[in-house]
Amino acid sequence: MNIIETKNLTKGSGAAMRVSDLDLAIPEGCVYGFLGPNGAGKTTTLKLLLGLLKPTNGIITFFGQKMTEQNRLSILAHTGSLIENPSYYGHLTGLENLQIIAKLKKVPAAEIEKALNTVRLYEQKDKKVKQYSLGMKQRLGIAMALLGNPRVLILDEPTNGLDPAGIREMREFIKNLPTTHQMTIIVSSHLLSEVEQMADMVGIIHHGKLVFQGTMATLEAQGDELEEVFLKLTEGGESL
Numbered sequence: 001m002n003i004i005e006t007k008n009l010t011k012g013s014g015a016a017m018r019v020s021d022l023d024l025a026i027p028e029g030c031v032y033g034f035l036g037p038n039g040a041g042k043t044t045t046l047k048l049l050l051g052l053l054k055p056t057n058g059i060i061t062f063f064g065q066k067m068t069e070q071n072r073l074s075i076l077a078h079t080g081s082l083i084e085n086p087s088y089y090g091h092l093t094g095l096e097n098l099q100i101i102a103k104l105k106k107v108p109a110a111e112i113e114k115a116l117n118t119v120r121l122y123e124q125k126d127k128k129v130k131q132y133s134l135g136m137k138q139r140l141g142i143a144m145a146l147l148g149n150p151r152v153l154i155l156d157e158p159t160n161g162l163d164p165a166g167i168r169e170m171r172e173f174i175k176n177l178p179t180t181h182q183m184t185i186i187v188s189s190h191l192l193s194e195v196e197q198m199a200d201m202v203g204i205i206h207h208g209k210l211v212f213q214g215t216m217a218t219l220e221a222q223g224d225e226l227e228e229v230f231l232k233l234t235e236g237g238e239s240l
Helices: 042-049 072-076 094-105 110-118 134-146 164-181 192-198 216-221 226-233
Strands: 002-011 019-022 025-027 031-035 057-062 079-082 152-156 184-188 201-206 209-215
Touching: 002 042, 002 184, 019 042, 019 209, 025 184, 031 042, 031 164, 031 192, 042 152, 042 184, 079 134, 094 110, 094 134, 110 134, 134 152, 134 164, 164 184, 164 192, 192 226, 201 216, 201 226, 209 216, 209 226, 216 226
Parallel strands: 031 184, 031 201, 079 152, 152 184
Antiparallel strands: 002 019, 002 025, 002 057, 201 209
16 A cells, blocks of 8 residues: 555646656655655655645545544644754754644654654764764654654654764664564655665655656666666766
C-alpha cells in the first residue's frame, strides 16, 4: 500500500514552473530517497506535501485520503518533518526546547524522554542548545519531528554539515526507523552514496519533473549504480 501518492502535482507555470506533473508513489514502511540537482524542485515538493505551499494543480493523497484545506491539519498531525534549518531557543536546554514543542503538539511529557533516547541525546538533555554541535542540533530537530509518533517522517538534507562519523550515525538511525518505529521516511539528500545505503526506493527529480522512480532492488538487479542512473537522467548534473 502507498502511504503517500501525488497525481499531476504542479507548482508554478511557464518560466516560473518549479514542479510539473509529479506522480509520486511512496509505499508504507520504506525509506524513500528523493534526489535531484540544485533547484530541481526537491524542497518545493516536500513543502507541497507538508501543506507549506499550495499546489497550482494536482492531488496529494496521504493515508488513502485526498488532502484538502479541511483535513490538512488532521493529516499532518501524523507527519513529522525537518525542513531546511530547524529553529531552536539557544539559551534553553534540549529538554526545554522539546517541552515547548510537546506542549504545542499536545503530546504527553513521557514521549520527550522516548524521543531523546531514540536520537541518543538523553545524556545531553540539560545542556544549552547553543553549546550543541551541529550533529546534536540535527538530532534534536529529528527528536522534535518524532514527538507525537508520526506515521511519516520527512527529512530535507538531514546530514547537512555533519562530519563523516555524524553522517554514518544519521544513516544508521534513519535506516532503522521503519522497523523500530513503524514509520515511512522520505529523505532528500545530495549524498548519493548515503541514499544508496539507506533507501529502499528512489525518486529522481530534474527541472521539476520526476525522471525516475523505482526500488533500489530493481536498480541492483539491472546491474546499475545509483550514481550512473542519476548522472544519465540529470544530464551529468554533479551538484545536487
